[in-house]
Amino acid sequence: MSVVTKIRIDPSGLGQSHWYEYLIRFIFGGVVTALAGIIAKHYGPSVGGLFLAFPAILPATATLLAKSEQEKKQSQVSESVQPSDGIIRGREVAGVDAAGAAMGTIGLAVFALILWKGLPQLSLGLVLPLATLAYFVTALSIWSLRETLWRRVREEFRKLSRPSGPNRHRS
Amino acid sequence: MLVGGTVVSAFSLLGEVLKPKSFAGLLSAAPSVALATIPLAAAANGREYVSIEARTMVLGALAFFVYAVAVSRMLIRWKWPVLPVTSLSLLLWFAGAFALWYALLGTAL
Numbered sequence: 001m002s003v004v005t006k007i008r009i010d011p012s013g014l015g016q017s018h019w020y021e022y023l024i025r026f027i028f029g030g031v032v033t034a035l036a037g038i039i040a041k042h043y044g045p046s047v048g049g050l051f052l053a054f055p056a057i058l059p060a061t062a063t064l065l066a067k068s069e070q071e072k073k074q075s076q077v078s079e080s081v082q083p084s085d086g087i088i089r090g091r092e093v094a095g096v097d098a099a100g101a102a103m104g105t106i107g108l109a110v111f112a113l114i115l116w117k118g119l120p121q122l123s124l125g126l127v128l129p130l131a132t133l134a135y136f137v138t139a140l141s142i143w144s145l146r147e148t149l150w151r152r153v154r155e156e157f158r159k160l161s162r163p164s165g166p167n168r169h170r171s
Numbered sequence: 172m173l174v175g176g177t178v179v180s181a182f183s184l185l186g187e188v189l190k191p192k193s194f195a196g197l198l199s200a201a202p203s204v205a206l207a208t209i210p211l212a213a214a215a216n217g218r219e220y221v222s223i224e225a226r227t228m229v230l231g232a233l234a235f236f237v238y239a240v241a242v243s244r245m246l247i248r249w250k251w252p253v254l255p256v257t258s259l260s261l262l263l264w265f266a267g268a269f270a271l272w273y274a275l276l277g278t279a280l
Contacts, residue, residue, distance in 0.1 A: 007189065008190050022184075025183045028179070029176045029177075029207075032179070032204055033174065034172040040212065045223040046276060047272070048227075050227045050234075052209075053202075054235075055200075056203065061183060061186065090253065091251070092246065095242070095247035096193050096243075096247065098240075099240075104200030108228075111228075112225045113225075116229065120219060120222050124213045139200070
């Protein structure tokens with residue numbers, strides 16, 4: 001599918017982050033994981049399970065992403081680019097990241113569904129990799145579908161808004 | 172805690188090198204906390220216990236969907252500041268997750 005080929009790996013993204021950004025994410029992830037375990041221990045697996053789908057990383061990732069985009073944009077400040085453009089750009093990029101996360105949550109639900117239904121019958125060593133694979137496949141499929149549909153809608157709108165036929169020069 | 176931090180960081184790093192951003196965002200909803208805790212929980216309490224956790228994880232994921240859509244809209248459309256939006260909206264996740272839990276499972280417990 002042509003949309004899938006648009007996905008690329010860009011290692012330069014790693015160089016744009018500060019060391020403390022990685023540390024924040026590490027601490028955040030560790031604390032949320034520990035809290036999920038503590039909650040499950042105190043309130044039982046039914047309540048604890050909710051926290052396995054807690055948005056652990058999104059707030060930290062979105063904030064750091066917006067900051068990084070803002071710094072990038074502000075380093076290009078010129079007559080045409082104002083400092084406030086960097087703030088707006090940062091918020092938009094963080095919003096796009098959150099939109100991606102929304103699509104990922106469908107994969108997360110499928111992951112949980114496979115564990116829920118599969119674990120009573122099958123071993124964890126089999127079900128966990130299967131559920132992880134299902135997460136990636138579902139998330140990727142929804143993303144591809146959304147990109148394809150969105151591109152088609154934009155093309156249709158572009159065709160509709162374009163003046164057509166020989167009458168377009170008549171006034 | 173170390174395992175959780177490592178798994179979450181690994182998904183975060185993967186999200187940083189992938190482009191476009193909407194695709195990288197998929198990994199913000201990766202099952203990183205689950206992957207870190209489930210093997211330990213299964214070893215300590217058995218597979219039935221993890222299956223019960225996974226059942227309510229489905230509800231948590233639905234609440235996450237509502238949270239992510241709301242955050243995305245507030246940032247893209249209204250361009251509100253990122254930190255207050257992403258952190259205060261966590262209340263939406265709590266409300267959604269516990270409302271679903273109570274409506275579907277609360278009476279059974």
